[in-house]
Amino acid sequence: QPEAAVPKVLRSLSKHFCGTLSPSLPGPPSLPLLGNMFDLAQEHLPIHLTSLALRYGNIYRLNYGNTTMVILNNSEIIRETLVKKWSDFAGRPHSYTGDIVSSGGRSISLGDFSEEWKAHRRLAHSALHRCTTDSLHPVIENQAHHLCKVLRDYNGKAVDLSKDFTVAASNVITTLTFGKSYDKSSVEPQKLQDCLNEIVSLWGSPWISALDSFPLLRKLPNPPFTRLMKELARRDELIGKLIEELKKSDHREGGTVTSSLLQSFKPPQGGDQMTLTDTHVHMTTVDLLIGGTETTSALLNWTVAFLLHRPEVQNKVYEELCGVLDVRYPKYSDRHRLPYLCALINEMLRLRPVAPLAVPHRAIRNSSIAGHFIPKNTIIIPNLYGAHHDPKVWDDPYSFKPERFLEGGGGSLRALIPFGGGARLCLGEAVAKMELFLFTAYLLRDFQFLPARNEEPLPDLQGVASVVLKVKPYTVIANPREQ
Numbered sequence: 001q002p003e004a005a006v007p008k009v010l011r012s013l014s015k016h017f018c019g020t021l022s023p024s025l026p027g028p029p030s031l032p033l034l035g036n037m038f039d040l041a042q043e044h045l046p047i048h049l050t051s052l053a054l055r056y057g058n059i060y061r062l063n064y065g066n067t068t069m070v071i072l073n074n075s076e077i078i079r080e081t082l083v084k085k086w087s088d089f090a091g092r093p094h095s096y097t098g099d100i101v102s103s104g105g106r107s108i109s110l111g112d113f114s115e116e117w118k119a120h121r122r123l124a125h126s127a128l129h130r131c132t133t134d135s136l137h138p139v140i141e142n143q144a145h146h147l148c149k150v151l152r153d154y155n156g157k158a159v160d161l162s163k164d165f166t167v168a169a170s171n172v173i174t175t176l177t178f179g180k181s182y183d184k185s186s187v188e189p190q191k192l193q194d195c196l197n198e199i200v201s202l203w204g205s206p207w208i209s210a211l212d213s214f215p216l217l218r219k220l221p222n223p224p225f226t227r228l229m230k231e232l233a234r235r236d237e238l239i240g241k242l243i244e245e246l247k248k249s250d251h252r253e254g255g256t257v258t259s260s261l262l263q264s265f266k267p268p269q270g271g272d273q274m275t276l277t278d279t280h281v282h283m284t285t286v287d288l289l290i291g292g293t294e295t296t297s298a299l300l301n302w303t304v305a306f307l308l309h310r311p312e313v314q315n316k317v318y319e320e321l322c323g324v325l326d327v328r329y330p331k332y333s334d335r336h337r338l339p340y341l342c343a344l345i346n347e348m349l350r351l352r353p354v355a356p357l358a359v360p361h362r363a364i365r366n367s368s369i370a371g372h373f374i375p376k377n378t379i380i381i382p383n384l385y386g387a388h389h390d391p392k393v394w395d396d397p398y399s400f401k402p403e404r405f406l407e408g409g410g411g412s413l414r415a416l417i418p419f420g421g422g423a424r425l426c427l428g429e430a431v432a433k434m435e436l437f438l439f440t441a442y443l444l445r446d447f448q449f450l451p452a453r454n455e456e457p458l459p460d461l462q463g464v465a466s467v468v469l470k471v472k473p474y475t476v477i478a479n480p481r482e483q
């Protein structure tokens with residue numbers, strides 16, 4: 001009995017400090033003040049949370065400092081929370097550092113649910129939709145051709161492709177937001193990308209999250225926090241410069257998401273009008289660059305890693321592509337005729353959901369999940385990784401089996417939720433789906449991916465989990481196919 005291992009006095013203290021949820025909600029024993037800090041500090045948190053679900057069930061609680069979290073580990077429960085009861089759970093947690101990173105909550109991803117946030121997300125959604133309707137396909141095609149050229153130029157050398165995937169995904173977003181694309185040697189975008197990655201990684205570090213739960217620590221020197229502040233200043237300077245350049249050019253002509261936002265965010269006229277400002281435009285570009293780069297590129301890198309383990313799967317995709325398209329490159333509209341390729345992409349999104357714990361939600365009023373009372377302000381963590389490995393839904397959930405998504409294969413598209421759902425559904429879902437389809441199809445049409453050297457181990461498939469779930473670095477040979 002795990003509860004019995006904790007002395008009685010600590011258990012009663014922990015109840016005192018950890019607030020009141022439904023008494024029926026299970027969870028591992030929680031230490032006074034520290035709560036379940038040791039569970040939350042596990043190296044691969046999604047795997048750890050999934051293993052706790054085996055003991056405590058599909059919904060359980062954890063505590064950290066004075067914060068109570070509820071972890072959801074099954075797609076039905078996640079849907080009930082994010083989709084059916086979206087208006088109860090569309091909030092984001094308030095935090096000291098989150099407020100700093102999001103310029104006072106004015107980003108879409110970290111901003112709390114409010115009239116201002118709804119207007120911001122609606123405008124960003126329509127700007128993205130307007131700009132992607134006609135131009136997204138050619139933008140991705142262009143980047144996919146460029147990526148294949150870069151791989152061909154490696155001439156069969158064993159290389160780590162992660163940076164090339166990041167450049168390709170990042171170029172799709174910078175073309176959509178600023179009408180610009182770059183190559184691997186360009187300094188400016190690399191600076192911006194490095195800076196954004198550094199911010200995400202610093203913000204996720206325990207030295208910085210401790211400031212949210214233990215306010216007294218804010219008075220002490222904290223070098224990672226000082227670095228975070230420096231990187232944020234650099235981010236704002238780099239993005240500010242790009243927006244100024246766009247304003248100086250005739251941005252109405254550009255057809256980019258940012259120019260569309262600059263036109264729709266009118267300065268406030270009256271006293272109590274909603275004020276969507278330049279900061280909102282600025283933070284939208286940050287949202288799109290952070291949300292849209294490392295996610296897509298991490299999934300492409302996972303796909304190649306799995307295919308090195310299972311060469312027969314890449315051959316099957318190649319044969320399907322040749323059979324259906326002959327020698328031409330695929331279009332997104334071909335997806336219905338390429339079921340095995342789509343099954344491969346779905347299986348990758350299932351096995352390695354690159355945002356494995358989504359982004360934390362907050363209950364904005366008292367509500368319930370799966371019959372348990374959930375008080376206002378409870379933090380909700382949708383464990384998408386856990387939902388995608390639920391043995392009640394997926395046969396042999398830890399195996400890589402694209403066939404499960406073919407007709408009669410037993411895979412459930414309804415239980416596949418890599419983009420979350422409801423009011424906070426990933427803003428870039430449509431962009432990501434087209435990118436994953438076209439990039440994967442181009443890569444597997446043009447190359448056979450081979451292990452670096454016979455004696456080198458195949459890529460480790462467990463990965464490293466931070467905000468984004470990434471495969472550990474590995475090298476691969478991209479061998480051009482004869483067309």
Ligand code: HEM
Pocket residue numbers: 082108109110121173287288289291292293295296299353354355358359360382418419420421423424425426427428429431432
């Ligand atoms: C949020 C997944 C690509 C922009 C999210 C969330 C997930 C997710 C799980 C959190 C949903 C929640 O809070 O419940 C993914 C995956 C991707 C991907 C798996 C690719 C494989 C993209 C792209 C963009 C993007 C390409 C931009 C073009 C965003 C934004 C949010 C978000 C702005 C915040 C939405 C909000 O809080 O309202 N994404 N994403 N994502 N994503 Fe994505």
